[in-house]
Amino acid sequence: MMQPRLTRAEQEAVDYGIDLNLLLLNLELTVQQRIEQHQRALDMVNELKKNFDRLHGIPPESSQNSD
Amino acid sequence: MESLLNLLKILTESDIDFVIIGGFAAMIYGSSQVTQDIDLCIAMNPENIEKFRKTLGPYHPVHRMTPQKLSFLKHPEELKGIKNLYVKTDLGVLDILGELPGVGSYSEIASRAIDTEFLGHKVKLVSIDDLIKSKKIVGRPKDHATVLELNVIRERLKK
Numbered sequence: 591m592m593q594p595r596l597t598r599a600e601q602e603a604v605d606y607g608i609d610l611n612l613l614l615l616n617l618e619l620t621v622q623q624r625i626e627q628h629q630r631a632l633d634m635v636n637e638l639k640k641n642f643d644r645l646h647g648i649p650p651e652s653s654q655n656s657d
Numbered sequence: 658m659e660s661l662l663n664l665l666k667i668l669t670e671s672d673i674d675f676v677i678i679g680g681f682a683a684m685i686y687g688s689s690q691v692t693q694d695i696d697l698c699i700a701m702n703p704e705n706i707e708k709f710r711k712t713l714g715p716y717h718p719v720h721r722m723t724p725q726k727l728s729f730l731k732h733p734e735e736l737k738g739i740k741n742l743y744v745k746t747d748l749g750v751l752d753i754l755g756e757l758p759g760v761g762s763y764s765e766i767a768s769r770a771i772d773t774e775f776l777g778h779k780v781k782l783v784s785i786d787d788l789i790k791s792k793k794i795v796g797r798p799k800d801h802a803t804v805l806e807l808n809v810i811r812e813r814l815k816k
Contacts, residue, residue: 628661
């Protein structure tokens, strides 16, 4: 099957390793759904981080970061 | 329990005027990057800071950059001349900026912002052009990835 030709922006994103399909799936969601999906992802990241810290004896506060 | 979703909910239910900026704004546009905080741009004046104190009060806000984690409800006493506030609450981290360096003041950012909706409340979202500009200025590797995603999203928005 013929793949649609990528725009320059799309090609740059793909070349950098961005999952274009994942990005386009996000665009199909409503704002509310994107925020809820992000919260689920963040909960999972924080849970994994907490488990990692616990296993390696890292105090909870020292592993926090933000944008 | 930490929840940026709930943090945004209480902010949208307050009477504070703000524009969502940063990684959280990128995520609302559709970026797949996960961010640990909410960044807002506001008119930084004593009245607005008091509004934040009232809204965030039940969630034990502290200045996250201070080693002693000073209470945001008590410090600083003088509210004039503040440029940015970096606050940690029970619900998550909230960074409040009076301007976006290299992009513009709150009034400039707000004049170009777009309206979106969350849980029935109108919220202002930084324009995608301002967001891309600010991410390019910050320039970390993760910002570069976000810029590349936002470039694709901007193209799609124009279609």
